[in-house]
Amino acid sequence: MRSASGLGWHLIRGWALLVYVFMFLPVAVVVLLSFNASQFGSFPMTGLSFRWFVELAENEAILRAFETSIVLGLLTSIISTTLGVLASLALVRYRVPGANAISTLLIAPILVPEVVLAVALLLFLNFLGIHKSFALLLFGHVIFTLPFVILVVQARLVGIKREVEEAALSLGANPVQTFFQITLPLMLPAVLAGALFAFTISFDDITGTLFWKPGGVETIPTQIFAMLRNSISPEINALGTVMIVMTVGLPLLGVAVARRLAQRSGG
């Protein structure tokens, strides 16, 4: 009986391990090959080298794409977080007519396939006679990062008792002081998490970006996509490694910071 269930668990464990290996092996290979000295982005490895990272740093197009991605990500993050916090406050703390409908509408972009959203926005703006621009790209990114910010911030805000704010008001703080002294510090972990979400999602995005970007503007993902069409350069491996460090490392760092903040605030 015991050995049978023991065997069952071993099988499940082994299976789970295989699934993870299947998913992460390619990523590991990319990271590994980015340090390959050979000029072909494939095995066998001929030696350890940073040359592809150096070439990456000297590639004008990639640097421009990198800059675009960072600026786009930061702006998306700032705008999305600001809007998301305001929307969450309105939905959770005030009685807004049609709050449910508004909430659904704001969350909807997560549910709609991104391609559909991308095409729809493009067609709509075409119909209005507005041309593709960086602002449009930013607008698109804000639309589909906003739900993530709202979901995270709203969940936190619901957990902040209204009485805590009422107590601050009763002690003489006006509503604005109460927000900055009480509400914002208490929801800061969620705000930071939302901002990070928005940044990484924007930084990672390719589907919407391909539709919305004006000619000549490339982000990192679209740049990789374009490079792949010509050849598989080892530079792509190096770029992939940089992307992994940014999109995995940054949220992990964020979570660590948020956890420390939360610990301090008893949240």
Added chain:
Amino acid sequence: MSSVVLKNIVKRFGSYTAVHPSDLEIQEGDFVTLLGPSGCGKTTTLRMIAGLLDPSEGEILIGGKRVNDVPIHKRNLGIVFQNYALFPHKTVADNVAFGLKYRNVSKDEIARRVEEALNLVQLPHVGGRYPKELSGGQQQRIALARAIVIEPDVLLLDEPLSALDANLREDMRVELKRIQHQIGVTTVFVTHDQSEALAMSDRIVVMSGGRIEQVGTPEEVYNRPRSEFVANFLGASNILDGVCRERGAETATLEVPLFGTVPVPQDKAAGISDGPAKLVLRAEKLTLMDARADITGMIAADATVETVDYQGQTVRYFVRAGDRSFQAINMINERPFPEGSAVKIAFRSQDCAALPG
């Protein structure tokens, strides 16, 4: 310190009326309890005084000034909430100091007054800790310190003891009363617990269904209930339909089934007239006696014990007499009467009250 006056106050939520037109005067320095079951409008009333809710009609005066249009942060009130509502991201000292920061108090003065307030609630050494490091009872003391350190005109307590466990609740009850006495602040206390209300209040406002049922000292509302609701909410009562035959200078004579004629002291029979009347028999004043016991000076009837609810020091009996059931809460000397035994239920006429029928 200020008086609080509610003039014809009404609160409606959509088509639902939470508080029907009500008047209330709270004297300076008084400890007044709003008592009633959930949904009776007591918390709504408190929140209107606090400025957390706008009254639909009527006026609220604090210290003689109309405050309807004064926002909460300018009312200078101390509020203690049921769930403490301490600021989790601030230390205890910062929590207590919070209100002083908005009152142009110097840094030294803030430190001094925070220390004083923490001493008053008997927690002088916890200033550097965070609220979650304290027990529930300690957190509630800090919440109280935070509310009184600003020297509020009125102290509002919204069921501050109900989140505490039973023993602690009784300690805090004494503590709260001591502190209120010491600083003498006008206090409005909301609770659904009748023993809290009786133990702590100068005056009790009994509420039901959004209306004020009775206002009086604990002794008044307990001994001289003005309505069936009050008689039943403050302890259990047996209410008998009867007829008032005669009203003399000292007693009003009621005729009730089972017991016959009962002379009720006049001061406990206010507002009744000849004709239908109700006799209020408190469960604690109805004594079970052996069927053959001497009942001189008491009014009695034969009964059978139906249910015995043993509570250690006391016992709650449900007995049947005639065609109705009575509730009696008695002290126990030895052992309670067993279920099914034949007994006498007896009471003294001066322990009764009468209500209009």
